[in-house]
Amino acid sequence: MKRSLLVLSALLLASVSLAATVAEVKKKGVLVLGTDPTFAPFEFAGPGGQVQGFDIDIARALAQDLGVRLEVRPVGFGALMPQAVTSGRVDMAMSGITITPERAKVVSFSGPYYRSAQVFIVRGGNPGKFAWPADVKGKVIGVQANTTGQYAANDTLKPKGATIKVYDDFAAGLADVRAGRIAALIGDAPTVADLQKRLPGQFQQAGKELVAEDYGMAFQKGSDLAAAANRTLARLKASGEYQKLLNKWIVQK
CATH class of the missing domain: 3.40.190.10 (Periplasmic binding protein-like II)
Structure with a gap:
């Protein structure tokens, strides 16, 4: 238990000190998305090995709102959450990541984007x-x-x-x-x-x-990218684009 608390404290400190911001992402001109591309229809390798899916299109919309390009970085799920996020290896993570109280202690989540x-x-x-x-x-x-x-x-x-x-x-x-x-x-x-x-x-x-469960986009703890993601989600839903993406990728019953 003591070791777990020490590890959690270290992760919290790391996420605060390394948190990527909107300004930093805009400065470098790229938003790095970490994802495990084995989770169709949310993220998977399409023709030519290019990663595509519902999550990818939402992340791309966020990048467009920020005025930067999206870079998709494949990461196995075990390394993605939370290590790739808290270490700064990626700016954000999407891979059907469920919002949980335990995860929310070490990363900042957007609002739910899929139930x-x-x-x-x-x-x-x-x-x-x-x-x-x-x-x-x-x-x-x-x-x-x-x-x-x-x-x-x-x-x-x-x-x-x-x-x-x-x-x-x-x-x-x-x-x-x-x-x-x-x-x-x-x-x-x-x-x-x-x-x-x-x-x-x-x-x-x-x-x-x-x-x-609810899926959320994960960012380093305290990052204002989470608020930016919520603005993008609100825009997509208000414009009807979110529903179009659901119709495109998610099989309706």
């Missing part, structure tokens, strides 16, 4: 008859490291007898679902819809939502 939920992804047809909140005792449930899905699984499923398998790479978890090596993989609801669109019949959602 999502953690759900269970299973093989198409659900041959294992997996369900939630039915008993998960003895089931192996996959989660991606350092995600709210992992935290929820440890808090909710592990006490009920589930075995939690942690993956650094979400795609590796999907491969184990497809092969029947795990009963289910926890992921974000829009991811299931995207998988059903891109890979018909291979995956589906099973059972009820595990937990609902």
